[in-house]
Amino acid sequence: PFVDVHPPVAAALAAGRPVVALESTIITHGMPYPDNGAMAAKVEQIIIEGGAVPATIAVVDGRIKIGLSDGERESLAMTGDAMKLSRADLGFAVAQERTGGTTVAATMIAAHMAGIKVFATGGIGGVHKGAEKSFDISADLDELARTPVIVVSAGAKAILDIEKTLEVLETRGVPVIGHGSETMPAFWSRQSPFRAPLTLQAPEDIAHFYRTRQALGLGGGILVANPVPQNDEIPADEMAGYIEAAQKAAQAQNVSGKAVTPFLLSKILELTGGRSLKTNIALVENNARLAVEIAKAL
Numbered sequence: 001p002f003v004d005v006h007p008p009v010a011a012a013l014a015a016g017r018p019v020v021a022l023e024s025t026i027i028t029h030g031m032p033y034p035d036n037g038a039m040a041a042k043v044e045q046i047i048i049e050g051g052a053v054p055a056t057i058a059v060v061d062g063r064i065k066i067g068l069s070d071g072e073r074e075s076l077a078m079t080g081d082a083m084k085l086s087r088a089d090l091g092f093a094v095a096q097e098r099t100g101g102t103t104v105a106a107t108m109i110a111a112h113m114a115g116i117k118v119f120a121t122g123g124i125g126g127v128h129k130g131a132e133k134s135f136d137i138s139a140d141l142d143e144l145a146r147t148p149v150i151v152v153s154a155g156a157k158a159i160l161d162i163e164k165t166l167e168v169l170e171t172r173g174v175p176v177i178g179h180g181s182e183t184m185p186a187f188w189s190r191q192s193p194f195r196a197p198l199t200l201q202a203p204e205d206i207a208h209f210y211r212t213r214q215a216l217g218l219g220g221g222i223l224v225a226n227p228v229p230q231n232d233e234i235p236a237d238e239m240a241g242y243i244e245a246a247q248k249a250a251q252a253q254n255v256s257g258k259a260v261t262p263f264l265l266s267k268i269l270e271l272t273g274g275r276s277l278k279t280n281i282a283l284v285e286n287n288a289r290l291a292v293e294i295a296k297a298l
Contacts, residue, residue: 002094005114006067012053013115018295020047020288021066021111021119021149024058027073028082028101029262030122031277032269037077039281041070043120043288050292057110059085062097066114076101084258086139104151105143108221117210117298118150120291122284123187124223126156126165128260129247136260137168144221145172150210152179152291154283155225158187158236159243159264162194169223170197175213176223177206179290185227188279189236196225203290207297226290232282234275242271 005013012019022043027036044054055067058076065072076082076099083100085093087109093100102110104124111119125138138160144151156165162184169176178184178196186192200206210222227233246267255263268276 002062003064003066003110003113006055006065006069008053009055009067009114018052018292018298019055019116019118020052020291020295021107021116022054022056022288023102023104023107023119023121024056024076025084025101025103026122026284027058027077028079029084030265031280032266033077035277035281037074039284040073040077043284044073046285046288047292050289052292052295055111055114055116057102057107059083059090059093059098059100059102061099062094064094064110064113066110066116084262087143088139104140105138108143108147108149108151111149112147116149118152118291118295120152120284120287122153122280122287123155123157124151124153125261126160126162127168129159129161131161131164134256136257141165141168141172141174144169144174144223146219147221148214148219149221150206150224150294151221152224152226152287152294154187154228154287155185155192156187157261158189158192158239159246159261159268162186162192166194166197172220173218174220174223175209176225177209179224179226181225181227185225186236186239187283188228188234188239188276190227190230190233191236203293204297206294210298224290224294226287228279228283229286232279234272234279242268242276245271
């Protein structure tokens with residue numbers, strides 16, 4: 001009763017055609033306007049051109065939207081006071097008839113409700129640096145352990161502690177697949193110092209692995225770590241300086257909780273003179289292309 005499925009998405013699901021879910025915190029909290037709206041429209045177009053149907057997920061006035069019209073997507077991009085919704089507050093936004101962008105966790109929940117198995121994003125949340133003191137660990141990691149959706153990302157956001165993020169995912173039983181790479185990507189950069197636990201290249205192999213896990217009753221999702229295209233990356237050693245400067249600024253201003261990631265992303269955007277945004281858009285588009293191929297293979 002709380003869910004509205006956009007007609008093209010409903011038609012595709014009913015006919016068994018491939019659908020790719022997209023999240024909306026990247027629109028509400030991840031990029032400035034008008035870049036956010038343009039990026040969201042372009043990513044949907046890439047999915048359509050690839051032969052699948054895009055379903056951007058968000059909460060609008062208390063309704064869980066599985067797919068947005070062009071007008072709904074653009075007005076979400078312009079919303080100044082959208083909530084950032086994860087498992088803990090998704091139900092709150094629905095109950096209070098609020099509007100919000102869905103994080104990886106909330107998007108997985110809604111996609112699974114609708115029967116969508118593949119979801120493309122930029123980077124997942126994870127273990128924040130200093131988590132041994134702050135206990136700041138994204139709910140995305142728990143969601144990956146419990147909700148059976150394939151999440152195609154450029155790894156964890158590089159502002160996070162990638163090593164600890166991988167450790168938590170392993171503890172929670174989440175398969176992490178480097179797409180054509182034995183090294184974990186680091187969001188804006190193709191390589192981190194850490195090995196990818198598993199490696200697969202063909203989208204068909206990723207789809208087969210997902211079906212096999214389902215048949216074995218193993219539950220939970222799969223994280224696909226897809227490196228940003230080489231021409232679009234900012235090398236990891238260069239990014240490290242920007243990330244450190246942004247983190248120092250966050251500590252100085254006592255930024256905490258859900259505000260940390262949006263603060264760091266916007267600070268890094270400023271420090272890189274806009275380059276980080278261009279790379280962020282490129283990696284989302286790249287993830288959408290791979291997600292389409294996986295959805296078609298399922």
